[in-house]
Amino acid sequence: MTAFLDARTLPDNTTLTPDLAIIGGGPAGISLALALKDSPFSVALLESGGLEFEPQTQKLYQGRETGVRYTALDQNRLRVFGGSTANHWGGFCRPLDTIDFEERSWVPNSGWPFGIGALKPYFARAQALVEAGPWMYDDTARHLNRADGEVMKLARGGVYTSFFQFSKTRDDNHPTWFGPRYFADLKAAPRVQPYLHASITGLRINRDANRIEQLDVATVTEMGGAGKRFTVKPRVIVLACGAIENARLLLASNDVMPAGVGNQNDLVGRFFADHPIPRDVATLVLFGGPVSSLYWNTNDINATTTIGDGSLVRAVFSPTESFIRGQHLMGSLTTVENPVKLDEVGTAAVVTTAQALGVDASDAHAYLLGVGLELLPDPERRVTLSGERDGLGMPRTALNVTISDADFLLYRKVLRELGRQLLASRLGMLRLSYRDRGGWMGGMTKDKQAWWGNHHLGTTRMSADPKKGVVDADGRVHGIENLFVAGSSVFPTYGSSNPTMNLIALALRLADHLKTVLT
């Protein structure tokens, strides 16, 4: 058994020498540590935060945003043990789709160095760690009984009903908070030593620029300045502190490699990605009554439908793989959100259309739709370093966020197809809300909020080719023999699925690889 150690209590200038140092105690880092807990290797799990939220540590995340309006960098993630699963996670889980891994002619810079088959062996364990119940997803319809509600019988076409499952802590509907949930498991692991309040301030690389020799670590005082400083000299290091911090640490560690560690091809920090979640993208009208409870949700996880042995699910509209290929689309998942009252024009449109189709619309119900979109890869959507420094002397982050007009136009094709299928099935109809960029951006800033999933991805993208990616197919930083990256920063493309369960599967895969590396 190992107690969690508070790095602030370590003697100054301590040097730790574990076999493996994992930087970041979020879902990737914790999953990796748990996967290695029965291995013969000593593991130091270094977390900048404590067990509870601390404002002075959180301030280390402050940075500057440019471009499209985005969530503030100290508000869209949490620097605490358990990372952003603490209370920033909605618990949405869904595996990536097969096509998400493929190099696609219509998506520049797309493609993983392996297919979904490489992750499939790890999905079951990842699903168990997020406590999302039995693996069902697109097979959910087979598990439904009448009381659960019905899947919409859309006419044949390019959109189908897919399913989210939800992370759910035992005896509670809230998503699994990895910190408290796996605290005891880590404490009971004799070879895993978690350190709290241990903030990495530099990755020190050797003169040949091919091996990390040392990690510089600092603690934060209550005033937000630097406290103790110590070093870690592990055999192997895994960066697992999120797509923004992973890039920041690599870029800021520039004493030997002037562009930053692993940045010999100017790729670190580029291709940052997230899921924009514009609101009210369309109005869905169902002619024959309210939408099935499988779809309807008010973003309150307690309102999500429970089926089978307690699994929480929510039905969403997804483009089919063949439709994506045929129309050259990106991923999207369209959600039914709040009910809405139709105005006179809307009522006239619905009555006229329903009558023309020979359908009674006297019990029609209308709902606003939301969506989560995958963006086209863009090297200019990127993390760089600003001229300012945080309390530990680290350069702060500058994040440039972009969305192209094509991102919206591609998704609009999905909405039109959904509308067509609703009409063809005589179930209902759709009103598309936005025609131009101004409209879409309005949906991105409804109620003065920036509507993003806060799924930080892509800044250390994976490719077998060092000129196209920061890490190789094993997650190892190209050119650096003992530095690996875990988490969604390695996703080169990312579909529309929420990343947490997928990045955990990838971390478990990395754990298997590290067992061979460390032996």
Place this chain on the structure above:
Amino acid sequence: MKRRNLLAGASAFVIVVAASGPLLKRRFFRKRYSPTPYDDVLNKLDDREWAAQFGETALKALPDFNPERVVAQLRGQLGQKSLQMVAQYEAEAGQLVEAEGWLVPQSVVLIAALAKSVTP
């Protein structure tokens, strides 16, 4: 007459009346409008007033709207077919028009615009 036969006859009468209700309603209680040159087409609508109301929006999606041309097009499309048959076909074939965002079968947009054009 046996009571059983009486009941059976009465039930049959009720069923016939109930079944023919919508037809009777359409024949005798249908709204009346002033005659127009397009009535052969507009009579395919269940409710011309709702259609005319939507027609105002539909017209915005048809900047080159010309009633003569539209009615000729609709006559060609509809022929002896019902509006339902044509609208259903267009939905399946993706022959849709966006009117202020409302995604509607093309013939429905055209006929709604036509209804608006003859509404005082």
